[in-house]
Amino acid sequence: MELTAIRTPYLLLDRPRMLRNIHRLQARMDALGVVLRPHVKTAKSAPIAELMCKHPLGPITVSTIKEAEYFAEYGYRDILYAVGISPDKLEPLAALMHKGVKITVLLDSAAQAEAVLAANQKWNTGIRAAIELDCDGHRAGLVPGDPDILVIARQLHEGNALAGVLLHAGGSYHCETDAEKAAAAEAERQAAVSTAESIRAEGMQVSMVSVGSTPTAHYAENLEGVTEVRAGVYVFQDLVMAGIHVCALEDIAIGVVATVIGHRPDKGWILCDAGWMALSRDRGTAKQAVDQGYGVVTTLDGEVYPDLIVANTSQEHGVMMLREGSEAVLPDLPIGTKICVLPNHACATASQFEEYVVSDDRHTQATRWSRINGW
Missing domain, CATH: 2.40.37.20 (D-serine dehydratase-like domain)
Structure with a gap:
């Protein structure tokens, strides 16, 4: 037609442009030696997620329960629900765990941690949680150095539910120069890695050190200590990304x-x-x-x-x-x-x-x- x-x-989706965007970021992550966990909230489409992922089982990032359930139906088995968890969301996530899906949630309070532990006990699941950090005042999360981080980490650790730490450098969306975006990426990395090390110093295991935004993913120069990078809008790009020179208009x-x-x-x-x-x-x-x-x-x-x-x-x-x-x-x-x-x-x-x-x-x-x- x-x-x-x-x-x-x-x-309209221009497939060649999309594939170039996907390959560009994947090549960068491969060169830096870190796993890419695509955020599928941008595409919300199984055929596109298949192109974004190196492996058919994931890992992927989602932002809604509907996304988690949809992508689980398509075989994804490592799903990070990267929005601060509320207790009512835990039952459907527990149901996915019983179907063989590894679920990680996000939190920044003792009350949320208590809800996760209670859900695991009630439904006999192993949902794990990452502690959300705030590296730039953009949104939610605990500021690195906040004593509550270790309190929550201990709470999760004792309940066998501690995954690690996660942050999103949303402030990078306002960085215009390459140097500013690279600096934001390094600040993001340092906040994540230093906090993970502080938790490990207390005798607790941290397996997830997760960072990510489309700008910092493209401009990170060093990802030592990071286990994974999350990004989503890179698959299509847009005028905001073009405005801060992450892409050109011809990449959208x-x-x-x-x-x-x-x-x-x-x-x-x-x-x-x-x-x-x-x-x-x-x-x-x-x-x-x-x-x-x-x-x-x-x-x-x-x-x-x-x-x-x-x-x-x-x-x-x-x-x-x-x-x-x-x-x-x-x-x-x-x-x-x-x-x-x-x-x-x-x-x-x-x-x-x-x-x-x-x-x-x-x-x-x-x-x-x-x-x-x-x-």
């Missing part, structure tokens, strides 16, 4: 294909049928040096229209216009023209769709790959 014949908006593997449905010459607008329901409301580039609106507009073949962005949206309308201050000429896009919008945040945009339209050449539809949404 010709791509132009598919009803818009739809989510997904886009929303839309149709031109109107013009407002008096305002310099071109309207398309992809609003925030298709593009998402994520405005991740708004605080970057170049604000990309709701997405950069390209031809269906992937050629970028100079300075043309989706500047505004309503539910089912996208308003395309030249970015402020541009000297480019608004392109002539007649009614019915198909365009493609590159996403600010690949995870958010992909979550608006139930499937990928996968193409090797952007002219013929190779196949459709399903994905899951929800929790």
Whole structure:
């Protein structure tokens, strides 16, 4: 089927670009001698996860119970649920353990550790937990050196449930220079390794020292002491990653294909049928040096229209216009023209769709790959 014949908006996946992204990071992890545990929350699709993983059983990272159950059905047997655990999530995870899936959860409090130990006793499982660390003030976790780390580690150790430590250098998403991203990666590594060593010094075993974000994974120069790296958005890349120079626009593997449905010459607008329901409301580039609106507009073949962005949206309308201050000429896009919008945040945009339209050449539809949404 010709791509132009598919009803818009739809989510186009450029398979060659995706494969280059996958191979680029895997080669880097291989060179640094560390296991890559892909975060499948970006793709949420078994055919894509199969390409991301070196081994069919994993390891993988998930962010929802639904993802854990879905990927377990496809044979993955080493799953890290990398969102702070709540007690109500433990029963379905215990059920997966009884199906032969190794489950590791994430926590940063004694109350969560107590819940994990109680669940293991109640359902006769061996769920293990990693202690979440905060290396940059980005989100959850305990600051390295916090005495609660050793208290929780001892609690888990005595219950045979201590996996190790985990952190996510989310602050790296604001690092523009290569030196800044490399420094963030080293700070992430040092926080993880030093904390693991402090736990080991108390006579406890730490098998997992897990770090990761797409920027730090690409710019880490030394991963000594780290057992695994997690990353997810690298599989598709997006405008946020391009804005901090982790990738180029030409590396972004997904886009929303839309149709031109109107013009407002008096305002310099071109309207398309992809609003925030298709593009998402994520405005991740708004605080970057170049604000990309709701997405950069390209031809269906992937050629970028100079300075043309989706500047505004309503539910089912996208308003395309030249970015402020541009000297480019608004392109002539007649009614019915198909365009493609590159996403600010690949995870958010992909979550608006139930499937990928996968193409090797952007002219013929190779196949459709399903994905899951929800929790």
